[in-house]
Amino acid sequence: MGRLRKYIIGICTIAVVGLLGAACFFFWPHRLPEVQTSKSQLTGAELIARGEYLTVAADCAACHTTKGGKPFAGGLAFKLPFGTIYSPNITPDNTVGIGDWSDAEFVRAMRSGIGKHGEDLYPAFPYTSYALLSTNDILAIRAYLTTLAPVSEPAPENALAFPFNQRPLMRGWKLLFVPRGPFEPDLGKGKMWNDGAYLVEALAHCGECHTPRGLMFQRKQGVALSGGDVDGWKAWNITSDKEYGLGNWSDDQIAEMLSAGHAKDRGVAAGPMREAIDLSLSKLPKSDIDAIVAYLRTVPAVAGDPDLMAVRRKDEELTAVSTQVSSVTQRGKRIYAGACASCHGWNGEGQFNPRAAILGGHALSDPTASNVVRVVLQGSSDHEAAPGKIMPAFAKIYSDEDVAALANYVVEHFSGQAGTVTAEQVSTAR
Numbered sequence: 145m146g147r148l149r150k151y152i153i154g155i156c157t158i159a160v161v162g163l164l165g166a167a168c169f170f171f172w173p174h175r176l177p178e179v180q181t182s183k184s185q186l187t188g189a190e191l192i193a194r195g196e197y198l199t200v201a202a203d204c205a206a207c208h209t210t211k212g213g214k215p216f217a218g219g220l221a222f223k224l225p226f227g228t229i230y231s232p233n234i235t236p237d238n239t240v241g242i243g244d245w246s247d248a249e250f251v252r253a254m255r256s257g258i259g260k261h262g263e264d265l266y267p268a269f270p271y272t273s274y275a276l277l278s279t280n281d282i283l284a285i286r287a288y289l290t291t292l293a294p295v296s297e298p299a300p301e302n303a304l305a306f307p308f309n310q311r312p313l314m315r316g317w318k319l320l321f322v323p324r325g326p327f328e329p330d331l332g333k334g335k336m337w338n339d340g341a342y343l344v345e346a347l348a349h350c351g352e353c354h355t356p357r358g359l360m361f362q363r364k365q366g367v368a369l370s371g372g373d374v375d376g377w378k379a380w381n382i383t384s385d386k387e388y389g390l391g392n393w394s395d396d397q398i399a400e401m402l403s404a405g406h407a408k409d410r411g412v413a414a415g416p417m418r419e420a421i422d423l424s425l426s427k428l429p430k431s432d433i434d435a436i437v438a439y440l441r442t443v444p445a446v447a448g449d450p451d452l453m454a455v456r457r458k459d460e461e462l463t464a465v466s467t468q469v470s471s472v473t474q475r476g477k478r479i480y481a482g483a484c485a486s487c488h489g490w491n492g493e494g495q496f497n498p499r500a501a502i503l504g505g506h507a508l509s510d511p512t513a514s515n516v517v518r519v520v521l522q523g524s525s526d527h528e529a530a531p532g533k534i535m536p537a538f539a540k541i542y543s544d545e546d547v548a549a550l551a552n553y554v555v556e557h558f559s560g561q562a563g564t565v566t567a568e569q570v571s572t573a574r
């Protein structure tokens with residue numbers, strides 16, 4: 145897109161959001177909601193246990209705990225095009241945490257993205273999904289968070305450019321894009337399907353990453369789950385589309401991918417998905433994973449944006465293909481021989497470690513190699529993996545030109561397509 149066009153779209157977006165913001169200033173329900181739990185709400189230790197399960201399934205820790213930081217003390221940076229915001233401390237500390245919040249204030253934050261003092265919260269906090277949670281469940285999460293150790297360190301202050309630091313601008317946006325009420329089960333479908341829908345749409349907020357976004361950063365629900373972008377990582381199409389999505393995967397392959405981060409003949413999930421699996425999905429009971437699979441099976445097939453999402457390789461083509469290496473990727477092949485083949489093997493089937501079996505992975509058949517570039521730069525592993533069992537980060541070792549040549553080689557070797565990565569793109573990804 146031309147610079148000028150981007151600029152004009154940016155200005156128009158700001159103007160529209162601003163106008164809507166002004167118009168809706170008085171209408172957005174900032175009043176505190178009445179919080180009423182239903183008769184089925186648990187009490188005592190059962191309530192805390194339910195809250196802990198929900199907090200894991202909703203993956204609150206992914207954003208509210210920094211690597212090596214105290215649990216739920218916040219401080220994780222979210223770099224947006226117009227500045228940086230930090231996740232707040234949600235431990236029960238009375239001054240810098242949410243210890244002195246009322247239940248109603250907590251419910252309002254989760255449903256309407258509103259802070260204790262009525263301030264509008266940015267949708268980097270996925271209340272657009274959590275709005276679908278039941279009041280019982282929101283209060284169970286609250287009850288669990290109350291049992292944590294309070295941490296008295298405040299999170300850093302946000303640094304956003306004007307006009308994005310004007311929180312009321314969010315009001316118009318929220319009026320348009322935040323669901324109005326909790327999830328309503330579809331009585332025509334069974335319990336398993338409804339459990340899966342609740343997990344995918346509300347708790348595990350898959351759409352926050354896997355649904356494409358429009359110019360106003362809203363999720364395009366008409367093409368839900370057809371593939372999104374997370375800091376440059378491609379969160380693949382997970383609709384039932386056969387070419388782009390999960391249509392040709394077996395139930396077992398999807399379940400394996402979700403609970404372990406790798407699946408036979410489907411490669412591995414790295415980056416943000418690895419994190420979601422590590423902290424959340426791998427800890428869910430098998431019945432939840434099965435429910436998610438049952439629901440995903442019924443998500444209408446959408447091919448999505450062909451510029452963004454790559455077609456997968458067909459199952460029958462599943463072998464490393466390139467015999468001849470083009471002159472452009474010779475340099476990549478040399479690097480692969482020295483730095484990668486020891487773990488991944490020339491055939492991509494993984495040596496000594498099933499997690500290193502990358503053959504069949506969607507990332508490898510994407511000519512833009514977005515995820516390959518990022519995994520090479522940043523590495524990928526779970527929190528407990530032994531050194532040697534992980535994908536190391538190579539950002540400090542290789543130049544932009546090296547990484548581009550390597551990524552193009554990997555795509556060519558494993559999918560037979562010509563990679564299109566340039567050194568400039570690698571530099572942006574750093």
Ligand code: HEC
Pocket residue numbers: 199202203204205206207208222229230231232233234241242250253259260264265266267268269270274285
């Ligand atoms: C994808 C990242 C992400 C996830 C997942 C997430 N949050 Fe947040 N949360 C944020 C960010 C960022 C903010 C700050 C938003 C702002 O400043 O406008 C926030 C704000 C909040 C606030 C408002 C706190 C305050 O001081 O105003 C609460 C409460 C909260 N989150 C609770 C939760 C709970 C409970 C969960 C899990 C159910 C959760 N969050 C999951 C990113 C996340």
Ligand code: HEC
Pocket residue numbers: 343344348349350351352353354374377378379380381382390398401402410412413414415416417418420425436440505506507515
């Ligand atoms: C924080 C963002 C994020 C969330 C939340 C998330 N995903 Fe992902 N997911 C990704 C990314 C990024 C990838 C690509 C990983 C890679 O290529 O290594 C991915 C990959 C996948 C894959 C493998 C697809 C393929 O073609 O190889 C499946 C299946 C999947 N996600 C399902 C889900 C489901 C179901 C949920 C919710 C329960 C979910 N994801 C939640 C970001 C996310």
Ligand code: HEC
Pocket residue numbers: 405411412413414415418479480483484485486487488497499500502505506507508515516519520524525526532533534535536538550554
């Ligand atoms: C020490 C072993 C090791 C080395 C060396 C290594 N990797 Fe990996 N790699 C892994 C493991 C393990 C995973 C799976 C990561 C996970 O499960 O989080 C992986 C994942 C990947 C993926 C999958 C990404 C995706 O999104 O699907 C690619 C591509 C990859 N590695 C390429 C490379 C390249 C290129 C090199 C050489 C620069 C390399 N690896 C070096 C162990 C290694």
